[in-house]
Amino acid sequence: MTDKNNSxxxxxxxxxxxxxxxxxxxxxxxxxxxxxxxxxxxxxxxNGAGKTTMMNMLIGRILRDKISxxxxxxxxxxxxxxxxxxxxxxxIVPQENNLDVELTVIENxxxxxxxxxxxxxxxSKRIHELLSFMExxxxxxxxxxxxxxxxxxxxxxxxxxxxxxxxxxxxxPTTGLDPQVRQAIWDKLRILKASGVTxxxxxxxxxxxxxxxxxxxxxxxxxxxxxxxxxNLIRDHMEAYVLEIINKQLFNDTYCNTLRCERTATxxxxxxxxxxxxxxxxxxxGAADYVLRPTNLEDLFLKxxxxxxxxx
Amino acid sequence: xMDKRGMEKRKSSPPSFFHRxxxxxxxxxxxxxxxxxxxxxxxxxxxxxxxxxIGLGLGNYVGLIGDTPYLSFLAAGMLAPPAMFTAAFECTFxxxxxxxxxxxxxxxxxxxxxxxxxxxxxxxxxxxxxLFFSFAVLTIFMIFGLIPSKMGLLTPLIGFLSGLMxxxxxxxxxxxxxxxxxFNFFLTGCLTPMFFFSGVIxxxxxxPYPVQIGSEIFPLTHSTRIIRACCLDALHWSLLWDLLYIxxxxxxxxxxxxxxxxxxxxx
Numbered sequence: 001m002t003d004k005n006n007s008x009x010x011x012x013x014x015x016x017x018x019x020x021x022x023x024x025x026x027x028x029x030x031x032x033x034x035x036x037x038x039x040x041x042x043x044x045x046x047n048g049a050g051k052t053t054m055m056n057m058l059i060g061r062i063l064r065d066k067i068s069x070x071x072x073x074x075x076x077x078x079x080x081x082x083x084x085x086x087x088x089x090x091x092i093v094p095q096e097n098n099l100d101v102e103l104t105v106i107e108n109x110x111x112x113x114x115x116x117x118x119x120x121x122x123x124s125k126r127i128h129e130l131l132s133f134m135e136x137x138x139x140x141x142x143x144x145x146x147x148x149x150x151x152x153x154x155x156x157x158x159x160x161x162x163x164x165x166x167x168x169x170x171x172x173p174t175t176g177l178d179p180q181v182r183q184a185i186w187d188k189l190r191i192l193k194a195s196g197v198t199x200x201x202x203x204x205x206x207x208x209x210x211x212x213x214x215x216x217x218x219x220x221x222x223x224x225x226x227x228x229x230x231x232n233l234i235r236d237h238m239e240a241y242v243l244e245i246i247n248k249q250l251f252n253d254t255y256c257n258t259l260r261c262e263r264t265a266t267x268x269x270x271x272x273x274x275x276x277x278x279x280x281x282x283x284x285x286g287a288a289d290y291v292l293r294p295t296n297l298e299d300l301f302l303k304x305x306x307x308x309x310x311x312x
Numbered sequence: 313x314m315d316k317r318g319m320e321k322r323k324s325s326p327p328s329f330f331h332r333x334x335x336x337x338x339x340x341x342x343x344x345x346x347x348x349x350x351x352x353x354x355x356x357x358x359x360x361x362x363x364x365x366i367g368l369g370l371g372n373y374v375g376l377i378g379d380t381p382y383l384s385f386l387a388a389g390m391l392a393p394p395a396m397f398t399a400a401f402e403c404t405f406x407x408x409x410x411x412x413x414x415x416x417x418x419x420x421x422x423x424x425x426x427x428x429x430x431x432x433x434x435x436x437x438x439x440x441x442x443l444f445f446s447f448a449v450l451t452i453f454m455i456f457g458l459i460p461s462k463m464g465l466l467t468p469l470i471g472f473l474s475g476l477m478x479x480x481x482x483x484x485x486x487x488x489x490x491x492x493x494x495f496n497f498f499l500t501g502c503l504t505p506m507f508f509f510s511g512v513i514x515x516x517x518x519x520p521y522p523v524q525i526g527s528e529i530f531p532l533t534h535s536t537r538i539i540r541a542c543c544l545d546a547l548h549w550s551l552l553w554d555l556l557y558i559x560x561x562x563x564x565x566x567x568x569x570x571x572x573x574x575x576x577x578x579x
Contacts, residue, residue, distance in 0.1 A: 022579065059422065062579050084426060088326040092422040098415040100339075102346045111342055114335035115423040117327025163424070 012037045012167050012198035016071040018064050020053055020222075027053040028064075029222040035215070037166075040189070040199040042209040045219040046305055051202040052095060054219075055171055058200070059087055075167060088116065091160030093170040097152050099159075101144045105136060108144065109159055116163040123162075130158040134188065150181035157185065161192075168192060170201040174208060186211055206297035220305045230297055238300050239271035243278040244291040262303075271295065326424050336425065336433025337440070344437075355394065355448035362390060363456055377515060380544060387458035388543035389512040391449050392536040395442030395471040396478045400503055402438045403482035404495045411486075417577060427574040435479040435566060442475020443468045446539075461545035470542070474535035477558050480566035481531065487572035506532045511540075534558055 013035040020028040028050040035041040043051040056062040058074050060083030072079055074086045099108050106127060113123035131137045134154040139147050147155070153173070160168060168189075174182040182205075189212055193199055203209055209216050210230045217227040226233060239260065245251050248268035259277070262269045272278060282292050327335070344351055367383060374382035410416040420430055447468040453459050485498045509516065509523065510532035516524050527533050534554035541547050 060578065061421065084326045084424060087422065088424040089324070094415075094418055094422060096415055096418070098419040100343060100416065101414070102343050107342060111335075111339045112419075112423055114338055115327075115332070115420065115425055117331050117335070117424070159419075 010036055011073075012039075012075060013041075013058060013200060014071065014073040015054070015058075017067065017069050018054070018057065018072060019067055019070065020050075020057060020062060020064055026222050028057070031219070031222070031224055033217050033224070033227060035198060035200060037198050038193060038196045039214040040193055040201070040212050042213040042216040043200075043202045043219060044204075044206070044209055044216055044301060045202075047204075048221075049219045049305075050222040051219065052171055053222075055169055055200070055202060058169065059083060059090060059092060088163065089165055090167045090169060091157075091163070091165035093156050093160045093168070093173055095171040095175070097149075097156060099144045099152060099155060104141050104143055105131070105147065105155055106140045108155065109162060112159050113162050118163065126162060126164075127158075130161055133161075134158040135184070150177050153177060153181065154185065157188065165197065167198045167200065170199070172202055172204065174203070174205065182208070206301055210297045218301060218304055225304045234295060234297060234300055238295040238303065240273045240294060241271070241275050241278055242293060242295050242299060243270045243282055244268075244293070245270070245285065246289050246291070250285060250289055269299075271299075329429070332425055332429040333433045333436065336420070336430055337436045339420075340434070340437035341440070344441075352444075355398075355445045356452060358394070359390070359449045359452040362387075363452070363458070367456075384458060384460060384544065385515075385540070386513060387453050388464075388540040389536055391446055391453070391467050391471070391539045391543065392474065392510075392532060393507055393512060394445035394449055395474040395535070396503065396506070396532055398441045398445045399438035399475040399478035400482045400499070402441060403434060403479045404486055404489075404498060405492065407434060407483060407486050408489060408492055408495070411576070412492075421577060427577050428570055430577075431483060431570045431573055432566075435476050435483070435562075438479030438482075439472045439475035442478070443472040446471025446474075459543045461543055463545055463547060464543040466542045467539050470535055470539050473555075473558050473562070474531070476566075477531050477535070477562045480562045480569055483569035483573065484565050487569050487576065506530045509533075511536050531558070531561055 011034060013033075015034070016032045018028060018031045019026070031050075031054060033041070043054060045051050053062055057064045057072060058079055060079035063080055064070060064072060075089055077085045079086055100111065103111065109127045109130070110123065113120075113127065118126065128137075131140055134157060136151060136154055136158065139151060144152065144155075157170075157173065160170075170189075173189075174185055177185070186208065189199055189201075193212075199212070201209075201212070213230060215227065215229055216233075218225045226237065228236075245268040246266070248263060248266060251268055256270075260271045262271075270278065270281070278292055282290050326332075366386060376382065377385045417430060421427060450459065450464060450467045454464065482498075485495070485502075489495060509519070509527045510530045511527065512532070516527045516533065519527065534557045537554050538551050538558075541551055
């Protein structure tokens with residue numbers, strides 16, 4: 001049941017050749033990745049790419065297709081057989097908030113500490129620590145309806161941390177939150193990672209993935225597109241700079257012959273490694289008509305997953 | 313701050329099945345007790361209306377059933393349905409809301425619980441409500457001297473078992489339901505006839521034979537029979553069959569319900 005050897009001790013999550021279909025729909029297809037302990041890993045992809053399905057397969061909420069050589073190992077356990085052992089050692093932050101709205105902040109945590117079998121005295125101490133870690137101590141006796149969305153999100157993270165998990169799985173942890181809360185949550189996640197917790201997250205925010213993650217995987221329509229360290233990925237797959245021309249009608253297309261260019265309905269993007277070329281070019285525009293900047297993860301994401309909408 | 317050392321002393325295996333089921337039960341009790349007055353008071357009120365309405369009105373028109381005054385016969389019968397209704401409502405509307413609207417189960421099965429823990433805990437909670445509702449009605453009826461036998465004190469226990477049984481049935485129904493309105497078919501099409509044809513308000517022996525066979529299939533018939541026997545001091549070995557029915561029904565339907573609900577939560 002637990003096939004642990006020396007190398008596996010350094011690995012928190014191992015996914016190999018995993019497929020999942022729902023009737024005719026192929027949600028995940030030939031996915032493999034590996035998350036070393038005490039690192040942060042992100043699954044990125046457009047809506048419907050299969051990120052949440054993959055996360056749910058790790059904790060046995062969704063059972064992967066039975067295919068030979070297909071394997072998932074989470075903390076040394078197979079989620080199709082040992083979901084309880086995995087869930088006991090893993091904190092899970094779901095996409096949708098699911099706090100008990102009838103209960104107060106502290107009661108929510110108390111009830112969950114019972115699910116993990118934490119003795120009452122120890123639970124009180126732990127809850128006290130977590131509320132102060134998540135900066136919720138003042139709201140301990142408030143009802144869930146009385147606290148803001150950002151506080152609810154922090155409370156869900158606190159709830160996921162109750163049993164001192166060695167793996168934390170977060171499905172879009174900061175969607176819909178203001179910049180202050182987002183940055184505060186990023187800080188907490190960095191602290192947790194430094195204390196040895198392995199973090200796995202999905203996100204639509206490329207800056208979030210870039211800031212937090214040691215490695216990431218971009219998936220599209222259930223398949224892996226690219227995987228690696230965010231800096232390396234940008235270096236290897238993108239030009240260093242981009243000139244974004246905000247109104248493409250201001251520009252004649254002749255440069256598209258020499259530079260890689262992408263068009264949207266209103267904008268034109270010119271990519272190159274030569275900063276000076278773009279700088280020279282930009283002088284022909286008014287200051288409000290262009291942005292000249294280094295390329296980032298979002299540029300890469302759009303390059304590899306396409307600019308079409310994926311919510312159809 | 314993020315002190316993990318304190319936590320590592322504790323054994324690092326998931327809690328036992330018993331503890332997990334208890335923790336689910338505890339969660340429901342905590343949420344239920346949040347509205348203690350509105351949840352806990354009406355069960356005592358309802359039997360008072362019953363006594364006022366039936367005792368002052370209907371009771372005068374009906375004489376004896378066998379040797380038993382109709383009012384005692386009816387009061388003993390009326391102890392059975394509250395456990396049925398409370399468990400059935402809890403595990404239809406309550407369960408469906410937790411499943412589809414509150415997403416409470418999503419959080420719970422992501423913690424250290426399995427789907428079986430969730431629904432066995434849920435059934436135990438419904439059983440506890442059955443016990444409490446039977447107790448409430450019993451208390452009022454005893455105060456008004458409608459329960460001739462001390463054995464009537466066993467009623468809440470049967471209320472607990474019927475709570476489990478109707479929780480199993482309701483969960484089974486819930487496992488099929490796609491929208492919350494579908495429950496109307498269950499409540500009107502299943503619970504209402506059960507209320508009238510399970511010997512609660514009149515003895516089923518007066519019914520045409522085929523209907524009698526049908527009412528033997530109704531779970532409520534069996535809890536009514538045991539409860540009435542307790543209240544009227546008419547315990548008999550044959551009641552073991554009714555008890556067996558309740559236990560077997562609960563296990564089989566409960567197992568089917570949990571298997572079907574598992575497919576709904578784990579794809």
